Structures are given as C-alpha cells and as structure tokens.
Amino acid sequence: MPRPMTQLTLSGEERERLEKEFRETGDVRTRTRLGALRMLCGGTHTLAQVAEAVGCARSTLQVxxxxxxxxxxxxxxxxxxxxxxxxxxxxxxxxxxxxxxxxAGAFRTCEQMRRWLRATHGIVLHLKAGYYWLKSFGAKLRVPRPVHIKKDPQAPAAFVAGLEDTLAALPLRPGRPVRVWVEDEARFGLHTLVRRCWALPGVRVVLAHQRKYQWAYMFSALEIGTGRHVPLWMPGVDLGITTTFLEHLAASEPGAEHIILWDGAGFHPRPELHPLPAHIHLIRLPPYSPELNPVEKLWDIVKDGISNTIFPTLDLLYEHGLVPELEPFKNPNRVLQLLGNSSMIASVNASSIR
Structure with missing residues (x-):
C-alpha cells in the first residue's frame, strides 16, 4: 500500500510569506527547508518524494x-x-x-597549517576541513625537487643576466660558425629502475627487479640553435673520457666553434688547468643549479622509458633501452621542443655571436 500524501495547510498570508522568503533568502540551507515546505503545501507528494527532491533524509524532513x-x-x-x-x-x-x-613556503603539509591556525588564532580545524581549504586556495600536492643546502639562490639569475657578456668575451675565431651546446652525462646501470605505472583498479602491481651493480655513462649534448643531438655511450667518467667526448663533439662539425655549457663536475676539464680540443670553449653553470640544464629533462624521459624493465647486460641496456628512447631526439624539432625557451636559452639566442 503506497504511503499517503502529506499536505501542510497554510493560510493565504502565511503562504505569501513562505513564497517571499523562499525568493529572497540567500542562505542555501534555509532555501532548502523552505523549498521542502512549498512542495508539501501542494499535497501531491509523499514525504519520501520531497526528501529525495531536496536531498535530505525522510526523517530530517519530518523534523x-x-x-x-x-x-x-x-x-x-x-x-x-x-x-x-x-x-x-x-x-x-x-x-x-x-x-x-x-x-612563502611556510606550510608544506596540511598538519602544519592546522598547527599554525591552532597556535596563532585558536582555531581547531578538522583534517578533512584542512584539505578542503587547501583545495580552495588552489594548492596542489607536489613532489619537491631537492636543492643542495649550499646553493646560492641568486646565482642562477646572475648567471643568466651575464651570459651574453660571457659569450661575447670568448676568443672565437672570426668567420667560423658558432654552435652553443648544453651538455650533461648520466649513469645507467643494471639495477632495475622502479617507477609508477598504470594498472586497473583492484590490481596490485608486482614487479620483478634485479640488483646488479654494473653501469656505464651516457654523454649527451644538445645544440641550442639547430636542435642537433650528439650522444656517446662511455664505460665511465674521468678527465680522459670527458676529453674524448669533447673531441667527438668537435668532430661532428670540424669547421665550427663549439661553446659548451655544463656543470662543474670534477671530471670536467677546466681551460685554465687542462688542454682542450681545438675550437672548444667551456662555460660552467652555477654550482647546484641543474634546473638551468635542459639535458636533465632528457634523462628523466629516458629513465621513464627504461623503468620497470630488467636488462641482463649493459649491451642490452644500451641497444634495447637507451637507443630506442633517444631515437626521437634525432629529430631537431623534438630537441628544440625539449630545450624550450627559458631565460638562459633566450639569452644565448639573443647574443651577438649568433
């Protein structure tokens, strides 16, 4: 047997007042209650139907x-x-x-915000409410990039500001084309690199991995103007091996002057201390500033591609892991896309040597 309809009987004056307050109120909760009463005045709905329409429980509507x-x-x-x-x-x-x-970076967790509110304003905020306010401020949960404690925060900006003058002061031979490269090297080994992967809901991902302590190094240089990519797979890193890579880079275009922007690693030769191949000019990036080097983004792409995969030997890692991942960067447009248009790249392109 269906439930009987519920009807409220209101006088004409009371009904007019209900309609007026329903139209004028700005409070959502008050409007919900008044809307429910309006529906019950018609006598054509059950309590359950009205409760479903306004989004509340039938027992709440009875209250x-x-x-x-x-x-x-x-x-x-x-x-x-x-x-x-x-x-x-x-x-x-x-x-x-x-x-x-x-x-200002004062809060890195929701709990830090809650403690500040409690200590400074005496506000006790529930954890769920804390997440609500974080989202309302547009905050997003991010993984911070580690920064060395010795890094000078002003050094990257100062380097970029003076880069055009640094390039102009280099002893370049007139009449020769100039190529400006960003260079870096990364270690790749047989220890399985584990990263996040896609899976269906309810499926627990289990990954076989190996711990094998063998590795080699990939040297990589990206030319800022033409988008060329010069990689070289080497068994290790030291001054001699790095010099070999510089010779390899210079041989890629013997008729050009080559300027290389790279970090201050201990196995990188210094012009004032070590002999350099002909037509090679070196500029050191500020210490602890990997964000200035676009090659860092290349390594992240490569590591993402070879992650969660077992390579029994270094030869297989190179042939079936690194070579396929670096293949797209034979396309100059892909390299230029990776380089982007940071302030450092813009300074190089705007310099008088180009």
Missing amino acids: WVAAYRRGGLEQAVLREKPGASSSPMQDAGLQQQLRENFA
Whole structure:
C-alpha cells in the first residue's frame, strides 16, 4: 500500500510569506527547508518524494515539518548548529594570511597549517576541513625537487643576466660558425629502475627487479640553435673520457666553434688547468643549479622509458633501452621542443655571436 500524501495547510498570508522568503533568502540551507515546505503545501507528494527532491533524509524532513507546526516558519528554519558562514575560516583577512604563508613556503603539509591556525588564532580545524581549504586556495600536492643546502639562490639569475657578456668575451675565431651546446652525462646501470605505472583498479602491481651493480655513462649534448643531438655511450667518467667526448663533439662539425655549457663536475676539464680540443670553449653553470640544464629533462624521459624493465647486460641496456628512447631526439624539432625557451636559452639566442 503506497504511503499517503502529506499536505501542510497554510493560510493565504502565511503562504505569501513562505513564497517571499523562499525568493529572497540567500542562505542555501534555509532555501532548502523552505523549498521542502512549498512542495508539501501542494499535497501531491509523499514525504519520501520531497526528501529525495531536496536531498535530505525522510526523517530530517519530518523534523522540519514538526518544527513548522510548533512555531511556524521561524521555527522551521531555525538551526541549532551554526552554518558554514559562521566559521572563522570565512574571514577574508585570515584567508589572505594563509595564502601569503603558502606563497612563502611556510606550510608544506596540511598538519602544519592546522598547527599554525591552532597556535596563532585558536582555531581547531578538522583534517578533512584542512584539505578542503587547501583545495580552495588552489594548492596542489607536489613532489619537491631537492636543492643542495649550499646553493646560492641568486646565482642562477646572475648567471643568466651575464651570459651574453660571457659569450661575447670568448676568443672565437672570426668567420667560423658558432654552435652553443648544453651538455650533461648520466649513469645507467643494471639495477632495475622502479617507477609508477598504470594498472586497473583492484590490481596490485608486482614487479620483478634485479640488483646488479654494473653501469656505464651516457654523454649527451644538445645544440641550442639547430636542435642537433650528439650522444656517446662511455664505460665511465674521468678527465680522459670527458676529453674524448669533447673531441667527438668537435668532430661532428670540424669547421665550427663549439661553446659548451655544463656543470662543474670534477671530471670536467677546466681551460685554465687542462688542454682542450681545438675550437672548444667551456662555460660552467652555477654550482647546484641543474634546473638551468635542459639535458636533465632528457634523462628523466629516458629513465621513464627504461623503468620497470630488467636488462641482463649493459649491451642490452644500451641497444634495447637507451637507443630506442633517444631515437626521437634525432629529430631537431623534438630537441628544440625539449630545450624550450627559458631565460638562459633566450639569452644565448639573443647574443651577438649568433
């Protein structure tokens, strides 16, 4: 047997007042209760139908109806618990303080924000509410890039600002084309590199991996103007091996002057201490500033491609891992896309040597 329809009987004046408050109220919760009462006035819906329409439980709707019958509209919309608008987190000044602290890096976890609110403003914020406010500020959970404690924060910007002058001061032979390279090297070995992978819901990913301590090094140089890529797979790193790579790079275009931007690794030769191949000019990047070198992005792409795979030997790692991953970078357009247009790349392209 179906449930009987529920009807509220309101006087003409009370009905007009209900309609007026329903139209004018700006509070969502109050409007929900008034909307439910409006539907019940028609006598064409059951309590269950009205409850489903306004998004509440049938028992909650019964409480609202009983409240109306006890004290009219005032009693029906009265809430014993304050709404969200009464939260101290709604204060615009407090929200601005939180945004400024986030911008300054004062909060790295939700718990740090909650402790600050409790200690500074006496606000006890539930963890779930903390996540809500983090999202409302536009905050995103990110993995920080490690930065060496000795890094000078002003050094990268100062290097880029003076790069055009540094390039102009190099003893380049007139009449020869100039190639500007960014160079780096990375170690690749037989120890399986584990990274995140896709899986269906409910499937636990299990990966076989090996611990084999054999490795070699991939040297890689990207030319900023033409998008050329010169890689070289070497058994290790030292001054002699690095010099061999510089000779290999110079031989890729013997008629050009080659300028190389790279870091200050101990196995990188220094012009004032070590002999260099002809037509090679070196510029050291600031210490602990890998973000200036676009080749770092290349290594991340390669490692992502060879991850979660077992290579029994270094030859197989090179032939079936590194070579396929580096193949797209034979295309100059792909290299130029990887290089991007950072301030350092823009300074090189704008310099008088080009």
